Amino acid sequence: MNNATPSRSRRAAALEASRARALARTPAQSVVHGAIQSLPFLLVIVPFGLLFGVVATNSGLNLAEVMGFTVLVLAGASQFTAVQLMTDHAPIWLVILSSLAVNLRMAMYSASLVPWLGAASGPSRAAVAYALIDQTYVLSIDYFQNTPKLSLPQRLGYFTGTSLVMCGAWILFSMIGATAGRMIPAGIPLDFAIPITFLAMIAPALRSPAHIAAATVAVIVSLFLVGLPAGVGPMIAALLAMATGAAVETVMIRRRGGSAS
Amino acid sequence: MTYGSAHIWLVIVIVGLGTFLLRFSFLGAIGNRTMPPWVLRLLRYTAVAVLPALSAPLVVFPEATGGQTDPARLAAGIATLSIGMITRNALAAIIGGAGTLAVGLYLS
Numbered sequence: 092m093n094n095a096t097p098s099r100s101r102r103a104a105a106l107e108a109s110r111a112r113a114l115a116r117t118p119a120q121s122v123v124h125g126a127i128q129s130l131p132f133l134l135v136i137v138p139f140g141l142l143f144g145v146v147a148t149n150s151g152l153n154l155a156e157v158m159g160f161t162v163l164v165l166a167g168a169s170q171f172t173a174v175q176l177m178t179d180h181a182p183i184w185l186v187i188l189s190s191l192a193v194n195l196r197m198a199m200y201s202a203s204l205v206p207w208l209g210a211a212s213g214p215s216r217a218a219v220a221y222a223l224i225d226q227t228y229v230l231s232i233d234y235f236q237n238t239p240k241l242s243l244p245q246r247l248g249y250f251t252g253t254s255l256v257m258c259g260a261w262i263l264f265s266m267i268g269a270t271a272g273r274m275i276p277a278g279i280p281l282d283f284a285i286p287i288t289f290l291a292m293i294a295p296a297l298r299s300p301a302h303i304a305a306a307t308v309a310v311i312v313s314l315f316l317v318g319l320p321a322g323v324g325p326m327i328a329a330l331l332a333m334a335t336g337a338a339v340e341t342v343m344i345r346r347r348g349g350s351a352s
Numbered sequence: 353m354t355y356g357s358a359h360i361w362l363v364i365v366i367v368g369l370g371t372f373l374l375r376f377s378f379l380g381a382i383g384n385r386t387m388p389p390w391v392l393r394l395l396r397y398t399a400v401a402v403l404p405a406l407s408a409p410l411v412v413f414p415e416a417t418g419g420q421t422d423p424a425r426l427a428a429g430i431a432t433l434s435i436g437m438i439t440r441n442a443l444a445a446i447i448g449g450a451g452t453l454a455v456g457l458y459l460s
């Protein structure tokens with residue numbers, strides 16, 4: 092590619108074609124599509140789930156307790172936080188508070204899905220809320236934003252597909268980890284599954300200067316605030332990063348001569 | 353672990369219930385009502401704000417090394433991010449990052 096223009100128009104044509112395909116899918120086909128697009132994340136959910144089963148069992152939890160966490164909480168990072176703090180003999184209120192702080196981002200996910208899924212029925216919204224994890228959220232919001240004209244059943248179908256694969260795998264592999272996890276070689280650095288997943292999920296979304304500015308602020312501020320209790324530093328960093336992204340977007344719209352409402 | 357079964361289940365139920373309420377908060381309470389444009393603008397940056405904020409400390413001060421910066425994990429984090437940004441492909445980023453970590457740990 093010597094020249095940016097043909098490449099850009101080719102990319103635009105590919106995006107148009109993928110939008111047309113998305114709009115033509117029935118809700119059932121959207122479920123399948125969501126499930127297929129989740130498959131790459133199995134590479135991370137599977138070891139992450141196994142790891143939780145192994146770590147929780149080694150900390151002294153029985154199978155029922157491991158599965159209680161996995162099915163009722165269904166949020167990897169906070170499950171690890173809770174088990175870690177209980178192993179460290181932290182007071183129970185600190186265990187609960189820290190684990191919930193790690194999940195504060197879920198409220199932001201919930202809010203950002205309102206424009207796309209807010210019109211769904213009460214039970215549907217409750218089901219979406221139950222299955223709202225990082226992977227189902229990131230996959231779905233990207234799909235919804237790329238094809239804004241999807242119908243509500245198409246959106247719910249896509250989310251359902253991602254949930255079946257992601258949450259199903261999380262539950263299944265936590266159980267396998269809790270029952271058969273001692274067979275995993277000790278040398279494998281499973282600890283790094285969390286940051287690699289998170290980074291791999293956001294990198295493709297860094298598509299504008301505003302997104303890049305937001306991510307940069309998030310990284311710098313969270314590194315400065317590592318001394319704060321679990322979950323607090325990242326939350327402050329994320330709020331500042333969101334404000335940064337919105338501010339950069341506003342400046343760019345003004346520079347292009349548009350009105351920034 | 354000094355926690356008895358009753359305490360463990362107390363943590364599970366409260367964290368589970370609290371997490372569900374966080375997830376249901378806006379979807380449940382706001383429903384179909386429209387939100388002001390500035391709120392929507394902020395929310396567009398949720399994912400690219402929260403996930404890097406959670407990841408950066410794990411990459412730079414990994415628990416596996418007791419919080420000491422580890423060249424292998426730092427390189428793996430940078431590789432994951434760079435490959436993801438260049439290829440726009442999460443799977444390529446995961447494989448590249450894991451491969452970098454494996455090579456880095458082997459060399460160190």
